[in-house]
Amino acid sequence: MADKTLVCKDCGNEFVFTEGEQAFYKEKGFDNEPQRCAECRKARKQKNNNNRGFRR
Template structure:
């Protein structure tokens, strides 16, 4: 496995999905790659917690 460069669906910026993160996703049984960068993921999570 190698690092992957993905594009965030919220901000459109490229981000790296590292080999270690891919291993973690595989161990957890996640089948899809992330669609948001860490910054947008954190912002979305904060918005969800405010409600």
């Protein structure tokens, strides 16, 4: 495996899907490559966590 350059579907910037990340994805059984860069994944996760209000 070699590093792959992918394009983020949110911001359109290129990011590198490293050989190590590819091995991790394969080990975990993930079939799809990431579609978002690390910054957009972090922002999306943060947004999702903020939208999970506590119910009483």
